[in-house]
Amino acid sequence: MKRREFxxxxxxxxxGLSVVGHPDALHxxxxxxxxxxxxxxxxxxxxxxxxxxxxxxxxxxYADVRINTNRNQGIQTRERRVTGLSDNVTSGFGVRVLVxxxxxxxxxxxxxxxxxxxxxxxxxxxxxxxxxxxxxxVELAPTPVEPDGVWRSPIRxxxxxxxxxxKVEYLFGANEAAMGVAGVRFVNSSMFFLREDKxxxxxxxxxxxxxxxxxxxxxxxxxxxxxxxDFQSRSSxxxxxxxxxxxxxxxxxxxxxxxxxxxxxxxxxxxxxxxPGEYDLVLLPTHLWLTIHEAIAxxxxxxxxxxxxxxxxxxxxxxxxxxxxxxxxxxPEFMNVVGERSTPGxxxxxxxxxxxxxxxxxxxVKDGFLNDLQTTREQALWLEDWYxxxxxxxxxxxxxxxxxxxxxxxxxMPNINLEPYPDRDVSVDELxxxxxxxxxxxxxxxxxxxxxxxNSQYGGQVFxxxxxxxxxxxxxxxAYQIRTPEFWNAMDLCGGPSTYFLGGAFGDAKGQxxxxxxxTHGCPATRHRNVTVxxxxxxx
Amino acid sequence: MAEQPFMSEEEARRITDRVLSLSQADHCRxxxxxxxxxxxxxxxxxxxxxxxxxxxxxxxxxAFGQRVASSTxxxxxxxxxxxxxxxxxxxxRLAPEDPEYMGEMxxxxxxxxxxxxYESTAELEPEERxxxxxxxxxxxxxxxxxxxxxxxxxxxxxxxxxSEGLFAYGLDSRVNFTTTVRTEDGTGSGWSGTSVNDWNDLxxxxxxxxxxxxxxxxxxxxxxxxxxxxxxxxPTAVGNMxxxxxxxxxxxxxxxxxxxxxxxxxxxxxxxxFIDSRVNIHSDPEDPSIYSTPFNNSGLPNRRTIWVRDGTxxxxxYDRYWAQHNDREPTGFPSGWYMAGGSxxxxxxxxxxxxxxxxxxxxxxxxxxxxxxxxxxxxxxxxFLIENGRITxxxxxxxxxxxxxxxxxNIEMMGAPVRISSGESAGLTPAVVVPPLKVRDFTFTSISDxx
Numbered sequence: 001m002k003r004r005e006f007x008x009x010x011x012x013x014x015x016g017l018s019v020v021g022h023p024d025a026l027h028x029x030x031x032x033x034x035x036x037x038x039x040x041x042x043x044x045x046x047x048x049x050x051x052x053x054x055x056x057x058x059x060x061x062y063a064d065v066r067i068n069t070n071r072n073q074g075i076q077t078r079e080r081r082v083t084g085l086s087d088n089v090t091s092g093f094g095v096r097v098l099v100x101x102x103x104x105x106x107x108x109x110x111x112x113x114x115x116x117x118x119x120x121x122x123x124x125x126x127x128x129x130x131x132x133x134x135x136x137x138v139e140l141a142p143t144p145v146e147p148d149g150v151w152r153s154p155i156r157x158x159x160x161x162x163x164x165x166x167k168v169e170y171l172f173g174a175n176e177a178a179m180g181v182a183g184v185r186f187v188n189s190s191m192f193f194l195r196e197d198k199x200x201x202x203x204x205x206x207x208x209x210x211x212x213x214x215x216x217x218x219x220x221x222x223x224x225x226x227x228x229x230d231f232q233s234r235s236s237x238x239x240x241x242x243x244x245x246x247x248x249x250x251x252x253x254x255x256x257x258x259x260x261x262x263x264x265x266x267x268x269x270x271x272x273x274x275x276p277g278e279y280d281l282v283l284l285p286t287h288l289w290l291t292i293h294e295a296i297a298x299x300x301x302x303x304x305x306x307x308x309x310x311x312x313x314x315x316x317x318x319x320x321x322x323x324x325x326x327x328x329x330x331x332p333e334f335m336n337v338v339g340e341r342s343t344p345g346x347x348x349x350x351x352x353x354x355x356x357x358x359x360x361x362x363x364x365v366k367d368g369f370l371n372d373l374q375t376t377r378e379q380a381l382w383l384e385d386w387y388x389x390x391x392x393x394x395x396x397x398x399x400x401x402x403x404x405x406x407x408x409x410x411x412x413m414p415n416i417n418l419e420p421y422p423d424r425d426v427s428v429d430e431l432x433x434x435x436x437x438x439x440x441x442x443x444x445x446x447x448x449x450x451x452x453x454x455n456s457q458y459g460g461q462v463f464x465x466x467x468x469x470x471x472x473x474x475x476x477x478x479a480y481q482i483r484t485p486e487f488w489n490a491m492d493l494c495g496g497p498s499t500y501f502l503g504g505a506f507g508d509a510k511g512q513x514x515x516x517x518x519x520t521h522g523c524p525a526t527r528h529r530n531v532t533v534x535x536x537x538x539x540x
Numbered sequence: 541m542a543e544q545p546f547m548s549e550e551e552a553r554r555i556t557d558r559v560l561s562l563s564q565a566d567h568c569r570x571x572x573x574x575x576x577x578x579x580x581x582x583x584x585x586x587x588x589x590x591x592x593x594x595x596x597x598x599x600x601x602x603a604f605g606q607r608v609a610s611s612t613x614x615x616x617x618x619x620x621x622x623x624x625x626x627x628x629x630x631x632x633r634l635a636p637e638d639p640e641y642m643g644e645m646x647x648x649x650x651x652x653x654x655x656x657x658y659e660s661t662a663e664l665e666p667e668e669r670x671x672x673x674x675x676x677x678x679x680x681x682x683x684x685x686x687x688x689x690x691x692x693x694x695x696x697x698x699x700x701x702x703s704e705g706l707f708a709y710g711l712d713s714r715v716n717f718t719t720t721v722r723t724e725d726g727t728g729s730g731w732s733g734t735s736v737n738d739w740n741d742l743x744x745x746x747x748x749x750x751x752x753x754x755x756x757x758x759x760x761x762x763x764x765x766x767x768x769x770x771x772x773x774x775p776t777a778v779g780n781m782x783x784x785x786x787x788x789x790x791x792x793x794x795x796x797x798x799x800x801x802x803x804x805x806x807x808x809x810x811x812x813x814f815i816d817s818r819v820n821i822h823s824d825p826e827d828p829s830i831y832s833t834p835f836n837n838s839g840l841p842n843r844r845t846i847w848v849r850d851g852t853x854x855x856x857x858y859d860r861y862w863a864q865h866n867d868r869e870p871t872g873f874p875s876g877w878y879m880a881g882g883s884x885x886x887x888x889x890x891x892x893x894x895x896x897x898x899x900x901x902x903x904x905x906x907x908x909x910x911x912x913x914x915x916x917x918x919x920x921x922x923x924f925l926i927e928n929g930r931i932t933x934x935x936x937x938x939x940x941x942x943x944x945x946x947x948x949x950n951i952e953m954m955g956a957p958v959r960i961s962s963g964e965s966a967g968l969t970p971a972v973v974v975p976p977l978k979v980r981d982f983t984f985t986s987i988s989d990x991x
Contacts, residue, residue, distance in 0.1 A: 085635050087627050088612035092595065102587065109595035109614040122592055129666035130580065130587035133674055164634040186798065228797035229804045231911060308583040310688040310729075311720040312965055314903075314990070319726065406577075406593045448906040448916045448939070452990035455939055457916050459908060479908060479916070481939065481986050512581055512690035513591070514965035534985055538912040540800070540945050 048201035054120035060097035064202035068405040099127035101137020141380035149208035151351025155245030159193035181262035189219035206356035216241035232268035271474040280438035289503025289521035299453035314451025331488035337365035346520035354409035359398030417522035425496030438466035495524035547574035556701035565602035575696025606637040644702035656831035661713035662695035676748030689719030730754025731921030761934040770896035791856035815948035823874035830876035842872035881975025882954030953978035
């Protein structure tokens with residue numbers, strides 16, 4: 001856009017449309033002025049239709065448009081001080097088009113009638129520029145049209161309604177509780193809230209309007225030895241981010257948990273440094289969700305399997321498909337892994353994905369065997385032979401996502417969960433009882449995995465030694481290294497429903513430009529035999 | 541200068557003046573970014589997705605006494621500007637007092653970095669991106685290889701203005717290009733990439749040729765034993781490691797006893813030689829090879845800073861509060877950095893190695909122990925065995941657990957520094973210039989089957 005056009009767009013951003021205040025801005029501590037105006041629903045529909053029409057008349061065979069407003073609020077503290085307090089809004093739209101089987105995408109922060117036309121034409125022109133090199137045209141699997149879909153995260157309390165003072169008081173309460181433990185020197189804590197208003201329309205007639213919330217309370221406690229020669233931290237990875245409202249902060253019980261986090265940070269200073277070797281591991285679900293993320297969820301992304309992410313995220317050990325689908329034993333018979341976007345409060349849960357598809361629940365691993373892969377509309381067709389051989393319909397699982405209006409949507413993982421032991425409610429004690437020499441790991445820590453998802457290494461928050469079926473004392477400097485197929489097949493038992501926990505994180509990166517996804521993985525505790533453990537301490 | 545696809549200085553000043561005139565706070569700061577981003581991805585020898593994005597963001601920070609908060613918007617109509625000011629003010633009134641808030645700064649003088657903006661980059665269109673990428677895909681197709689990659693560019697402005705009269709405006713254009721070329725049988729993979737400010741400096745054909753050759757040469761790798769190895773590290777691998785140390789330069793964390801740069805017994809390691817005396821690292825926003833923003837978010841000038849001289853820690857990053865607390869000048873923190881090298885060539889490093897590994901780049905680098913800046917990661921896209929002074933065959937990738945501190949204490953040879961693509965995601969990361977190194981006793985802990 002030329003400068004003059006920019007000036008004009010800025011000036012008419014409000015004038016060109018009837019701008020309405022957001023209804024939620026009328027509540028709570030933030031006064032009516034506190035929420036930037038978003039484009040009203042009827043205006044969004046009109047703008048979307050205008051963009052789709054502009055794309056069509058410029059030559060697009062298919063087009064979709066997302067008009068989003070994201071509001072986030074962050075509060076960061078350390079000890080008795082607020083180090084950051086911000087409330088941010090970004091709004092804009094992105095138009096994606098297919099021209100002769102080639103994608104184009106353009107986006108702008110200025111959702112005006114003129115700008116949606118300019119950007120739609122820009123997307124078509126870009127697709128034309130890329131078309132010359134096209135060897136295999138893109139096709140989309142059919143999906144039902146949803147003319148008027150509405151969905152909202154199942155929140156009880158809108159986090160933006162809660163007064164700032166109350167949030168600060170909560171964090172200070174947690175910090176105080178941690179600082180009360182002798183040996184603790186630093187505490188950082190924070191809360192992050194997101195509300196995303198996501199309006200989607202495509203040239204096939206689907207229109208969806210979704211309101212998505214995310215809430216993430218977190219803290220980190222650091223203990224330093226008296227002579228400054230050593231420090232250890234404990235992060236609150238037992239408290240996952242969720243697609244919920246302020247009730248998740250209250251339910252997280254961070255103030256009550258803070259002294260335990262603090263005591264564990266202090267204990268780590270004097271814990272015994274691990275002897276490297278082979279150990280049986282009991283992985284608590286507060287830890288295991290991240291191993292599932294790296295060693296099951298990422299390798300089963302169909303775009304990376306087919307080479308589309310080779311320059312960054314990598315490919316996958318799952319290749320060629322015909323040798324793996326239905327053939328590859330991921331783990332024992334009781335191992336079932338489900339992809340879904342339906343668990344209430346999980347981070348990937350939505351009504352429709354970012355190409356208007358209602359997501360399915362599906363078994364990625366069934367009775368121990370690889371059964372299915374994560375797909376978008378473009379990718380589902382690549383599995384047509386497999387689905388046909390199974391008597392199944394070829395359709396997208398609804399796993400398309402973009403982090404914002406400014407980013408093109410692509411395949412991102414749904415909630416991917418390891419199901420609890422099917423036959424009975426196996427307890428953590430039972431997992432521990434079966435071990436002579438082992439380590440139990442609580443909380444997620446360091447993680448690293450190769451670009452085909454074979455070799456990975458994980459730390460944790462707290463490590464406990466297991467001797468003769470009992471947890472004895474704390475260890476430190478622990479990391480375990482695995483090779484994915486062996487690791488899951490070395491799982492000889494997993495916990496039952498009473499050990500099940502929804503873990504997760506923000507900031508899962510994939511794509512170029514890298515886009516951040518928010519992830520949930522539900523899982524029970526597990527037990528794995530003969531895993532390589534290294535000692536990570538160095539003296540410099 | 542041609543018309544810009546983002547806010548000019550005049551326009552930025554008009555908007556920041558408008559925002560400051562709306563402010564009722566004791567202190568107010570406005571941060572403005574405005575940019576045009578473009579990118580094209582390719583995979584399986586054809587374009588996959590692309591994007592062209594126009595956007596500006598405005599952040600208002602308001603303070604009443606020591607009570608501070610901020611709010612951001614990307615809408616610039618009068619109502620939205622008013623609203624973002626009021627939101628930050630209402631939040632600030634509710635915030636507890638921050639004893640460390642330093643107020644806003646008055647007018648400053650800045651390094652001249654106008655040279656980091658190139659019209660060649662600002663005017664880049666999708667057609668030209670597609671042509672540059674074809675230089676790679678055509679080579680790959682000719683060799684029956686599979687090319688993937690990413691070309692991304694940004695041209696834009698960064699601006700800071702305060703109620704105390706500070707106004708800073710910086711222009712910048714950047715390009716990053718990376719490509720990974722794989723063999724059809726999945727047993728070989730090669731990579732190359734770099735970053736530039738001036739589109740005319742980018743030679744995708746040459747980079748494509750390097751990745752193609754590495755893919756071919758890395759076919760059917762053999763196992764080697766993990767353990768301590770002498771390694772010849774190409775500049776990208778060196779930058780991946782040294783970056784980890786450069787991210788730990790916060791003075792406060794060091795003084796508080798929670799950093800590698802903490803001194804035992806208190807204080808920090810400034811003045812202490814902690815790595816090989818041949819290591820020298822500096823930042824300089826005016827140096828064309830490592831252009832970076834001339835000011836930080838608060839408007840503090842980023843100046844030439846020598847971090848490491850002859851292996852001795854010269855400086856840490858002091859923010860305004862910690863500098864005052866310690867009776868020092870705040871340093872600013874130019875994002876780019878330059879590590880000086882030596883006169884050895886990569887070929888000489890290989891020729892002098894009896895048994896070692898040649899490393900192209902690293903992947904999935906994550907912190908393991910912050911006390912020693914110990915990280916773990918893997919080799920990727922071109923790992924070769926060196927025997928008796930020459931490359932004998934490709935080897936499987938390896939996981940390492942290592943710290944840049946050990947690495948920079950174990951240097952055997954240094955080459956001429958070059959600009960690299962320093963981030964794992966190949967985004968528009970700060971300018972980093974590093975030499976290739978030959979290093980002994982680099983610690984690998986396991987083997988990876990990943991190609």
